[in-house]
Amino acid sequence: MNWVNVLLQGVLLGGFYALLACGLSLMFGVMRIINLAHGDIAVIGAYLIWVIVNQTSIPPWLAALLVLPMMWVGGYVVYVLLLERSRRAGQLVPLLTTFGLAIVIENVLLQVFSPDDHSLLSSTGTLATSSFSFGGLSISFFGVFTLGTAVVVLAGLQLFLSRTSSGRQMRATAEDPDAAELVGINARAVYAKATAIAVAIAGLGGIFLAIRQTFNPSTGPTQLIFAFEAVVIGGFGSPWGTLLGGIVLGVAQVIGAQVNPQYFVLFGHLVFLAVLASPRGGILARRGRAL
Amino acid sequence: MSLLEVRSVDGQYGLLKAVRGVSLTLEEGETHALIGANGAGKTTLLRVIAGAHRPVSGSVVFDGVDITRIPAHKRVALGIALVPEGRRLFPGLTVEENLSIGAGRGGGGTWTVDRILEVFPMLRQRRTHRAATLSGGEQQATAIGRALMCNPRLILLDEVSLGLAPIAVAAVYDSLRRLIGGGTTVVLVEQDLGRALGVASRVTCMLHGEIVLQGASSELTRDQISAAYFGVRPSSGVGADP
Numbered sequence: 001m002n003w004v005n006v007l008l009q010g011v012l013l014g015g016f017y018a019l020l021a022c023g024l025s026l027m028f029g030v031m032r033i034i035n036l037a038h039g040d041i042a043v044i045g046a047y048l049i050w051v052i053v054n055q056t057s058i059p060p061w062l063a064a065l066l067v068l069p070m071m072w073v074g075g076y077v078v079y080v081l082l083l084e085r086s087r088r089a090g091q092l093v094p095l096l097t098t099f100g101l102a103i104v105i106e107n108v109l110l111q112v113f114s115p116d117d118h119s120l121l122s123s124t125g126t127l128a129t130s131s132f133s134f135g136g137l138s139i140s141f142f143g144v145f146t147l148g149t150a151v152v153v154l155a156g157l158q159l160f161l162s163r164t165s166s167g168r169q170m171r172a173t174a175e176d177p178d179a180a181e182l183v184g185i186n187a188r189a190v191y192a193k194a195t196a197i198a199v200a201i202a203g204l205g206g207i208f209l210a211i212r213q214t215f216n217p218s219t220g221p222t223q224l225i226f227a228f229e230a231v232v233i234g235g236f237g238s239p240w241g242t243l244l245g246g247i248v249l250g251v252a253q254v255i256g257a258q259v260n261p262q263y264f265v266l267f268g269h270l271v272f273l274a275v276l277a278s279p280r281g282g283i284l285a286r287r288g289r290a291l
Numbered sequence: 292m293s294l295l296e297v298r299s300v301d302g303q304y305g306l307l308k309a310v311r312g313v314s315l316t317l318e319e320g321e322t323h324a325l326i327g328a329n330g331a332g333k334t335t336l337l338r339v340i341a342g343a344h345r346p347v348s349g350s351v352v353f354d355g356v357d358i359t360r361i362p363a364h365k366r367v368a369l370g371i372a373l374v375p376e377g378r379r380l381f382p383g384l385t386v387e388e389n390l391s392i393g394a395g396r397g398g399g400g401t402w403t404v405d406r407i408l409e410v411f412p413m414l415r416q417r418r419t420h421r422a423a424t425l426s427g428g429e430q431q432a433t434a435i436g437r438a439l440m441c442n443p444r445l446i447l448l449d450e451v452s453l454g455l456a457p458i459a460v461a462a463v464y465d466s467l468r469r470l471i472g473g474g475t476t477v478v479l480v481e482q483d484l485g486r487a488l489g490v491a492s493r494v495t496c497m498l499h500g501e502i503v504l505q506g507a508s509s510e511l512t513r514d515q516i517s518a519a520y521f522g523v524r525p526s527s528g529v530g531a532d533p
Contacts, residue, residue: 165391172381172392179379182341183393184367184441 005137006258007251012140014230014250015147016212018243020205020223021230022153023198025242028231030174030194033083033094037102039224041199044105045071045206046120046215047113053123060124064207068200075199079192087191102220109217117214128211146208150243153201158239170194229272235281292355294319294476295340295445300349302335302500309335311500312349317445322477324491324508326484328520332500333480334376337447340478341373342366353445367393370444374451376480378434382423386414386433389422393441407436410466428459432466445476452483464490484516498522 024038035041045067052063078101086097121128131140161167170190173180177187209215209223226249234245249268256267275281295317302310310332317323325333338344340351342363350359358366372393380389390404408415411432417425422433431451438446451467452460464486471477471490481487488494488508496504496519504511504519 168384168388168392171384171388175381175383176379178343179375179381180392181363182343182367182373182375182379183437184364185392186362186364 002258006254008137008139009143010251010254011247012143012147012250013254014243014247015143015150016205016208016246017226017230017249018246019146019150019153019208020202021227021234021242021246022150022157022239023201023205024224024227025231025234025236025239026157026194026201027198028236030170031083031087031094031191032091033087033098034228035198036095036098036224037105037220038098038198038202038227039222040102040105040109040220041071041074042202042206042209042223042227043109043215043217043220044074045203046210046219047109047118047206048203049207049210050118050120053120060120060127060211064204067203067207071203072196072200074203075196076192078199079195083195084188084191102224106217106220113217115216115218117216118210119214120210121214124211142212146212149204149208150246153204154239154243157197157201161239166193226268229268233272233275293317294354296352297336297340298350298352300336300339300351301347302332302339302344303347304335309500310339310346313497313500313502315495315502317476317478319444319476320474321493322471322479322491324487324494325478325480325497326482326487326494326516326520327497328522330499331497333497334449335500336497337373337449337478337480338375340445341371341447343373343375367441367443370442371447372438372441372443372445373447374434374438374449376449376453378430380422380425380430380433380437383421385419385421386425386429387418389433390436390440393437402439402442404440407439410439410469411436413462426459427455428462431455431459431463435463435466439470443475445478446470447478447480449480450482451479452481452486460486484513484520488513488516496520 020042024035027033027035048067048070049060049063052058052066053060058066082097082101083094086093128142131138133139161171169180169185170193173185173187173190180187180190209219230246230249231242232245233248234241234243248271252271253264253268256263256265293316295315297313297315299312299314300310301308301312313332313336325336327333335344339346342358342361346359350357352358353366353369353371356369358369361369381392384392387404390407408418413429414432414436417429422430425433435448435451451463455463468490479487479491491508494506494508494511494516495502496516498519499522504515
């Protein structure tokens with residue numbers, strides 16, 4: 001029964017990683033930009049909801065609804081001010097830009113919030129700690145809620161890309177931005193929208209981060225690595241691959257922790273390296289296709 | 292008033308001057324063939340008209356409006372559509388998705404996916420297939436259809452027969468004739484002189500980025516055109532006969 005429990009905890013943890021990884025995967029899929037500030041952007045989301053909940057009497061669920069549009073606008077601004085210019089300068093420059101952005105975010109957070117740990121745990125009541133029993137297993141309610149949110153977000157993203165005209169334009173732009181311009185698509189606007197969506201979803205990941213654990217200004221890079229590993233394991237640019245990648249990573253980490261509590265992160269890295277070394281690449285990797 | 296006026300346009304790639312001082316006027320409804328050897332500047336001229344390439348100097352006037360500084364995606368809304376060289380379909384999108392992506396942009400037009408499938412019946416079976424899996428002829432038909440879905444007043448066709456089997460070329464040109472009959476203004480870049488002269492009412496021949504010959508296709512002789520094509524000017528009196 002113990003291993004069933006381990007597997008279950010891993011799957012639930014994987015839901016959180018998938019949520020973190022979703023925006024990273026979208027930005028790479030549409031623009032070929034690996035956003036090294038992704039983890040720090042998620043941490044901004046965590047601080048935003050923490051500030052709103054602690055400085056006002058707004059309940060956490062409403063605060064979460066306020067954070068998302070703020071992150072959306074932030075993503076738009078990041079694209080227009082930073083990424084648009086650096087994207088035109090070649091492939092390496094956006095990578096350096098987001099690296100610089102990560103450093104700036106971490107230091108601003110350090111300046112404003114001090115290096116102390118923060119958490120939303122005390123404000124969310126029993127949401128984060130309650131659990132229910134099922135077949136002798138104790139299942140965390142918040143874990144199920146996180147996984148459910150990840151599934152809804154990824155399914156929504158998949159539907160948006162495949163069914164809506166806006167999503168179709170995003171796929172077309174991802175495949176050939178010049179040809180997209182020639183059929184009347186404003187590639188810049190599409191890129192800005194993709195960044196806004198990615199940053200808003202990162203903010204959502206940050207909200208879950210704030211509830212499930214403590215965070216400080218240097219939490220971001222670790223989240224980036226987990227998100228990146230989930231994306232690579234699942235295969236770049238595929239929404240369901242991202243979910244699968246997150247779950248595989250989560251299960252590997254929990255199994256590692258079962259073997260020895262110190263091996264939690266190590267086992268995740270080993271699976272990541274194994275996937276990188278395998279000839280196929282990610283689990284749902286689709287060669288030569290953007291989204 | 293002419294539909295399109297290109298006024299002494301210079302187009303450059305780095306230091307390479309691809310188009311030098313080219314002026315061109317198109318009347319509404321005409322079919323204009325742009326011919327010339329590889330590297331003559333035909334593709335660059337089309338890209339300048341479509342807004343995919345910004346000219347160094349000169350201007351492009353469409354329907355009385357100077358569009359030189361208007362980006363490509365907004366020119367589509369004005370009614371200019373380019374079928375680029377190499378087709379440039381979105382390979383991961385289905386035929387239907389490729390077609391509907393430009394739908395309703397030009398405004399006022401009547402092209403729908405169903406009408407495109409009437410003009411290009413070979414696409415009917417392929418509607419839900421990814422563009423990457425199509426044959427060359429089917430891809431070209433999809434590319435033309437995708438441009439038509441933008442309801443253009445002016446359609447620019449770059450090397451539509453390049454790399455196609457002869458039977459596919461014939462099918463594409465059959466559909467093209469129907470399109471021309473419908474009154475759309477067409478600029479056609481074509482290597483095959485016979486095909487170009489067969490559909491075009493006027494011909495412009497380019498060489499080394501300049502226009503060397505222009506006229507009604509009925510008035511120009513094949514000799515004149517081949518001479519201009521290969522860079523031997525008839526006025527020089529040398530070797531005008533190929």
